[in-house]
Amino acid sequence: MSSLKQFIRNVRAAKTIADERAVVQKESAAIRASFREESNNSDVRRNNVAKLLYLFTLGERTHFGQIECLKLLASPRFADKRLGYLGTMLLLDENQEVLTLVTNSLKNDLNHNNQYVVGLALCTLGNIASVEMSRDLFPEVETILASSNPYIRRKAALCAMRICRKVPDLQEHFIDKAKLLLNDRNHGVLLSGLTLVVSMCEADEEEGGEQGIVEMFRPLTGSLVKVLKGLSQSGYAPEHDVTGITDPFLQVKILRLLRVLGRGDVQVSEQINDILAQVATNTESSKNVGNSILYEAVLTILDIEADSGLRVLGVNILGKFLTNKDNNIRYVALNTLLKVVAIEPNAVQRHRNTILDCLRDPDISIRRRALDLSFTLINESNVRVLIRELLAFLEVADTEFKSIMTTQIGIAADQYAPNKRWHADTMLRVLKLAGNYVKEQILSSFVRLIATTPELQTYCAQKLYASLRDDISQEGLNLAGAWVIGEYGDALIRGGSYEEENLVKEVRESEIVDLFTAILNSSYSGQIVTEYIITATIKLTTRMQDAAQVDRLRRLLLNRQTDLDVEVQQRSVEYGNLFGYDEVRRGVLERMPPPEIREEHRVLGEASKKRHSKLPAAKKKASQITENDLLDLMGGDSTMPASESSAIINGNQHNASADLLADILGGDNTMSSPVEQSSSQLSNGQARPQGNMNSIMDLFDSQPSGNGVSASAAPSNDILSGFGSPAPAPQQTQQSQGTSHTAYNKNDLFLIFTVQRSPQAVQVLARFKNQSAFESFSAVNLQAAVPKTQKLQLQAISSAELEAGGDATQQMRVTGVNGPPPPRLRLRLKVTYAKGGTAPTTEQVDWSEPT
């Protein structure tokens, strides 16, 4: 048998992959053969297992060696045990059945009188303990926690953490011991103890704090503060020094536990205010070590009920981070600012310029975060400055940013525009810079803006016309331009000349037609662009005076009557026929009435509302906020993929584009397909009324032809039915019929839940029924709890007394804390009642809604 060293050398000496495989397979076969010989020489076995572990690091199959590892564990020799445990940790994990065989060895070794053996066993337990092992071995760990040897005490503390994570019920066994650990003078033990306590507290918080674990540790705040103070003020301490700072790991851990303890508790927060200020001001910030502590301190400051001065100090530290040369520091600063901007908007605003500078950072992930942050900073007072900066950045931004940027700028402009002229200018600029990345909703909001603002119509038509003469490669610009020029062509022509870069230019009818022809003949005339231009063309026939140009327009439509695209072809034919009915044509092609802007139609306007509504939640858990904020940011375009998919689902490519046309014609941006609707509800938690198709129907006043149906087939039946009455109450179609489930049935008390859903909330009607023939119930009471992400409103029960056969009801309403209500309810119920005059009984049941 060769040695491990020789084997490694052989593997490394292999010149080709094939050679290497040969060496590996030969050795693997040799190891297996040796295992079969059942030699009891432990040196041979160790050699084999060591080689096996090397095979494992190479990614080879090694399951055949598992049993050999276990044999090593049973050996009395330390060297055998050491390698055996190493092998066990590497080759096995908590999901392997063989692991049950290890439990016994572990039990023996945990009780071993040699501390090193105990250490090995604890290490293995901590790294791979399964649920069963945790249950079987926790008493041993509990005992060792009281050991006088710090080396195994700290290992046991981390084992306890693993055990509590695996089996939360076992927590109670470790709480008192954990308190002692927090007073330990040994750094390793203290650190491990802190880790254990943080883990227990956080686990309990996630469960809603039912066990009150955090409460139990709050009294220890004082001593933790003392330890932290000692660390942060201590001079050079060689044993735990990291570039001049004493045990940063311990400081970070203490800060983390203080955060958990201070969260939501004014008294504890007050207790730690001073030390936080001290750490925040005195920690040396030139190196990563110091910054890791500062960072943790800032997180704690922002999470607890700190006083406002301290919070500003915290945000200022992050602001200072932004100017640090180290990318890592800037990265964490931006990440954290994103979390706190909702809580401390003013403090963050002060660092606006630094944040904007980060838009030009060489690191793309920093640019992305700076961009996200910039958008959250926009408000009425700074919208001009910020949008100007962002437009400048849009010019040079990475392609992947452009789409979200156009959307976000569109939303911000819609929300905070100081005046309409500015709004229009901003959108025109966006279309010019990144017209290819502008989303449908943003585009239609822009069109709506123009349609509702008569004083801007000529101006915008001129601007768009001029831009298109410059550049026809931007799809969004083409679409907006085609619609506006078509609709307000007369104003454009009447306006005559306009100024562009100090040059007075003349608008000629022939040039407009030239422009449309040029776009149609270019490679930029996608299907939707063509559709827009066709419609604009027919409109222009009533807006132009020159008969020659009108004839050119007519011929342009004629050409498209043979278009390969069915939608374009059909429209061209229909429009062509309109020429035969001149008086109808003028009427039909009159200007669109300005669309009514209803609040729910504002482009993706919910973003800001949602941000405000999140404020209380934001304090709770910083980590959730980022995701939500991101969702907020993304909220804008999350409907887009849905619109694409809806086109595919319906097997009809026209759908999306036809919707768009319908949008434009209807002057309204309501989305029409149910798929989109449901997804938009999901992302915004708000319903959008359906049925704006009516307007098209009104317009054309004709039976929908085959293709027309495909365009409008998606919206629900109210199109066909609701010619006269626009938008029938959408809520009713949204609400599913209530479904009933039994929640509790015992001792003749029968409890039924009737669940009704609406986009905003889930209504639950609890109906109690006394099924007993003679006896009555008194003091009937139902309490309920929902997971933290939801909110519950519980009405009072209609009657706490139930006669025999009688019943009572109670209303509940469940909403999502942020976002839509849960798709499936999970409730923890406490039912209390006294039957027939006996003492009241209380029972707790967990109920989840059957799917």
Place this chain on the structure above:
Amino acid sequence: MLSFILIQNRQGKTRLAKWYSAYNDDEKIKLKGEVHRLVAPRDQKHQSNFVEFRGSSKIVYRRYAGLFFCACVDANDNELAYLEAIHFFVEVLDQFFGNVCELDLVFNFYKVYAILDEVFLAGEIQETSKQVVLTRLEHLDKLD
């Protein structure tokens, strides 16, 4: 908490893999590949040492010569502290082997695991004194 620690060279060969969460063999192979592809091409000078990973976690990594030390941690963990922890581990390795190089890790892989187990346990850092760790390792080696 750490989900795993990987030491890989620039070619993507894994020199050490320690898993603190249970993954099956296929997942482990996939994770190794993913981490390498994510970390290796990053710009050492202009990019941070943190990469978001699979939504709920992130990779904190640091390159030492040709070796990448990568740790996968929870999204709300303190990245800077874990970066410091990686450095702490490397310093222990350096003192143990005396100017550590990749070959030390190849030939003494089992010792590297032993050192790792003295610094981290159950996905958490357990000791922050280099001297304590090194003395402990010395004792353990004497017992062999």
